[in-house]
Amino acid sequence: MNIRIINAQEITQTVKKLFMDCNFFIGTDITDALQNAWQKEQSPVGKQVLSQLLENNEIAKNEQLPLCQDTGMSVLFVEYGDKVVIDGGNFKDAVEEGVRQAYCDGYLRKSVVSDPVFDRINTKDNTPAVIHTDIVAGDTIKFTVGGKGFGSENMSAIKMLTPSYGEQGVIDFILETVEKAGPNPCPPMVVGVGIGGTFEQCALLAKKATFRPINTSNPDSRYAQMENHLLQEINKMGFGPAGLGGNSTALGVNIETYPTHIAGMPVAVNICCHCARHKTAII
Amino acid sequence: MKEITLPLTDEIIDTLHAGDSVLLTGTLITGRDAAHKRLYELAQKKENLPVDINGEVIYYVGPSPAKPNYTVGSAGPTSSYRMDKYTPTLLDMGLKGMIGKGARSQAVIDAMVKNHCVYFAAIGGAAALIAKSIKAEEILCYEDLGTEAIRRYTVEKFPCIVVIDSMGNNIYKTEPLKYRTMRNS
Numbered sequence: 001m002n003i004r005i006i007n008a009q010e011i012t013q014t015v016k017k018l019f020m021d022c023n024f025f026i027g028t029d030i031t032d033a034l035q036n037a038w039q040k041e042q043s044p045v046g047k048q049v050l051s052q053l054l055e056n057n058e059i060a061k062n063e064q065l066p067l068c069q070d071t072g073m074s075v076l077f078v079e080y081g082d083k084v085v086i087d088g089g090n091f092k093d094a095v096e097e098g099v100r101q102a103y104c105d106g107y108l109r110k111s112v113v114s115d116p117v118f119d120r121i122n123t124k125d126n127t128p129a130v131i132h133t134d135i136v137a138g139d140t141i142k143f144t145v146g147g148k149g150f151g152s153e154n155m156s157a158i159k160m161l162t163p164s165y166g167e168q169g170v171i172d173f174i175l176e177t178v179e180k181a182g183p184n185p186c187p188p189m190v191v192g193v194g195i196g197g198t199f200e201q202c203a204l205l206a207k208k209a210t211f212r213p214i215n216t217s218n219p220d221s222r223y224a225q226m227e228n229h230l231l232q233e234i235n236k237m238g239f240g241p242a243g244l245g246g247n248s249t250a251l252g253v254n255i256e257t258y259p260t261h262i263a264g265m266p267v268a269v270n271i272c273c274h275c276a277r278h279k280t281a282i283i
Numbered sequence: 284m285k286e287i288t289l290p291l292t293d294e295i296i297d298t299l300h301a302g303d304s305v306l307l308t309g310t311l312i313t314g315r316d317a318a319h320k321r322l323y324e325l326a327q328k329k330e331n332l333p334v335d336i337n338g339e340v341i342y343y344v345g346p347s348p349a350k351p352n353y354t355v356g357s358a359g360p361t362s363s364y365r366m367d368k369y370t371p372t373l374l375d376m377g378l379k380g381m382i383g384k385g386a387r388s389q390a391v392i393d394a395m396v397k398n399h400c401v402y403f404a405a406i407g408g409a410a411a412l413i414a415k416s417i418k419a420e421e422i423l424c425y426e427d428l429g430t431e432a433i434r435r436y437t438v439e440k441f442p443c444i445v446v447i448d449s450m451g452n453n454i455y456k457t458e459p460l461k462y463r464t465m466r467n468s
Contacts (some may be wrong), residue, residue: 001391008354013359025308042462043461043462044343045302045304045444045458049406049409052406052409052412053406053408053409053411054410055412056408056409056410056411059411059412059415060411063349063411065347065353065357065411066347066357066410066411067361067405067408067410067411068344068350068408068410069344069346069347069355069356069358069359069361069410069430070345070361070410071347071355091337091356107347107348107349107356108347108348109345109346109347109348109356109430109450110430111345111427116377122318122428122429122430124429127325128426136467151361151362151384151385151407154362182385182455182459183384183385183386183455183459184364184384184385186384186407186408231378233465236463236464236465237459237463237465238458238459238461238462238463238464238465239454239460240458240459240461240462242406242407242444242460243384243385243386243455244383244404244444244446244454244455245454245458245459245460245461245462246462247462254452265288273407273408274408275408276353278392
């Protein structure tokens with residue numbers, strides 16, 4: 001059996017760079033979508049907001065400043081090759097150290113509190129991260145990471161729909177969630193949708209969906225069509241850039257699915273602001 | 284674009300109407316969730332606040348740390364509704380304006396009308412751009428809260444939009460309707 005040894009230091013450095021990069025450099029999928037929205041936007045104020053966002057993203061890139069002051073809670077999706085052995089430390093510590101170094105050395109905001117209800121004391125280095133690990137066949141580690149801001153995270157919702165709700169029930173719940181969010185999650189937003197699995201798997205799919213570039217579609221044409229339909233419907237809501245009115249309420253809708261139980265059809269909607277930050281690296 | 288000098292006066296507030304794009308110049312204070320909770324709890328106990336909010340404009344922001352040679356880090360607005368529970372009390376105590384993003388509760392709007400106050404939106408996510416209009420910062424209190432400490436910012440031409448004016452007019456309600464083309468559900 002061929003194993004591959006990866007040094008813990010390499011994991012730390014990779015994670016550090018990913019979190020710094022995702023907070024300074026927005027993806028071209030988002031920039032293209034913002035430019036496209038600017039072309040089509042009918043509201044003068046909306047157009048003004050969109051050009052400010054494009055200008056903001058240029059400043060962040062050129063000066064390596066955080067795109068948004070909310071540099072997020074650190075989320076990682078890891079595909080861990082089963083032939084990889086770590087030398088010089090352990091995986092979890094190496095990842096957390098990467099997060100710590102990114103947020104401290106990169107002048108990113110530390111936004112994590114130690115306890116959700118009682119203490120709420122800032123951990124001062126943005127740890128712990130939220131780490132989702134899949135063990136896959138192979139001898140590499142793939143990281144897809146993002147800083148998730150909570151202005152939009154708070155607007156997210158999950159519902160345990162049952163099979164008789166059908167396609168329309170899914171669409172209605174997603175639109176209802178976006179409608180409730182209104183101007184709050186920094187539109188134009190990215191809507192991540194998870195359908196299927198169990199309660200927790202469904203939420204995870206929705207998060208994964210927000211990490212998928214918005215210039216891609218679900219490989220199943222029925223879901224790809226649903227993504228397009230939802231995007232059109234959301235852009236008819238009128239919230240517009242910053243919620244000040246207009247045609248650009250969402251930049252993209254991504255759907256991820258998983259098989260589910262005979263009795264269920266869970267749907268999760270994870271809302272992300274226009275600052276949909278994610279970066280990927282393979283070591 | 285109207286140029287407005289801070290702190291606000293009642294006369295200035297009279298000239299501000301929902302939908303106006305403004306550039307704010309002068310000084311304001313910052314505060315968000317944790318600082319609001321502390322101020323509110325002191326107010327409930329009728330104790331003095333560590334900062335005089337009378338006549339002030341408060342900006343809901345938790346900035347990222349300043350890089351070397353920068354005055355502030357990125358500093359865009361945070362969602363205002365999380366302050367709604369505490370806001371009417373602070374408005375009753377003399378707070379005149381708020382800068383944030385997103386919708387407010389009816390109780391906040393009622394307290395704004397009663398106390399003749401104004402609510403501005405800054406552009407959420409334009410944090411690196413907004414930082415360019417912040418020229419000085421000083422921590423006033425609650426330093427232990429880190430990013431959530433109450434600061435004084437000196438701003439120059441800080442771009443904002445009046446979203447709810449002192450009459451209670453609210454463009455978050457009225458503007459989206461003009462662009463809404465879907466059936467009402």
